[in-house]
Amino acid sequence: MIIDTEYPDRLQYKLDPVVVEESVAKAKGALLNSIKRSVYLYRVDCGGCNGCEIEIFSTITPVFDTERFGIKNTPSPRHADIMVYTGSMTRLMRMPALRAYHGAPDPKLVVSYGACGCTGGIFHDNYCVWGGTDQLFDVDVYIPGCPPTPAQTIYGFAIALGLLDQKLHHSKIIEQPGDFAPIPFEAVPYKVRTAIQRKARLLSGYRSGKDLSNEFMQALESGGSDVLTNIQTLITRQTDPRRIEILTQLKDDLTTMLVDPNQNQQQLKQALQQLIPSND
């Protein structure tokens, strides 16, 4: 489904994926079903940003300790049971990746690690990138994340070793007739809503601006007799001085919108007065 590039197929170079022999595939299936020993892991960076390597090494620290499951990092592909490919498949790393793959004894598991390893990630449309590891090898486990946290890594290895079950499944949802998108904070007049959202985002950035304006408008919408008191309670509840400052500015803006003599939008004033009856 996902569109990788807009160039036609005949202009794109296609890699020859490594074909796994039937007997090896059978042995691999048996290995996936029940592995009754420690597994050794060999890691190949095919052209990522090195964030994935840092996370792999934090996974083998005492806090997350993968060695309690017998997973051990090895410096040679000759000892490896699991090949971990991080980073998108780049032109220059294709041969080293293949050599490491053929260096490891069969049967072996291939793990795509990180967003780049799974699909090419943020580099998917780069000129020297062919996409994820699956362009070249038969991948057994995909571990998404940019980079995957140590917990995500442990979960991925637990799936590879059959300790845990997979949670995520392909889903296709079709719109039902009669579905409609509810307007958030519908009771607050549209122009007031946008003014508050813009001001909050201007003052504290997109992410926390959205949080702050949502909290502010919840207090506005919760209604009751006196909306301004609601907002004042919201402000006094805060402990962070930065949030207090921004919420106070938003409240000042609201009162200015209400009493501004140069208010040319008569209907906005009316709507606000309906919302805040105590302030007539």
Place this chain on the structure above:
Amino acid sequence: MFKTIKEVLRTGNATVKYPFAPLERPKDARGKPEHDAVKCMACSACAVACPPNAIQTPLDFEANTKLWSINYGRCVFCGRCEEVCPTNAIILSPEFELAVMSKADLEEICVYSLQACVECGSYFAPTKQVDYVARILSQNLNDEEAEHALESVRLCPQCKQKADVLRFKEQSKKAGEWL
């Protein structure tokens, strides 16, 4: 030796219990983007904001639908989709257990219908988005501009242009000045 054992006992066990016990995640930890298909109106704001194009919204003119698709394998969990969503339909949950055995499982697809133009019958925008805009415009009925926009909300861009030209012609006729 005794000193070392004492130190070990004092420090205790630092290793987390995960995966045998659930892992405690900090507040605002950015994990799987949870998409609410009912709240979503397929406006494509998230697809425009998505840095690695993990969210894509291709149009299917044969079935007259708009697809909303996300590939968790390409997502970098930056949260920009959450920031830009006007209906709060996509929120990054702390859910992090996303590893899968097959690539198809990384994808989520939603299908939305397109609105047909009431004049010429061509499909031009998602039905839910047109409906959302119409509801917002009907909140501002005293605004002249909003009223005219509401009249032509279910027209395709070409028909909207025609309607606007005709409206200006009428206005200038009324005002007594001919173009």
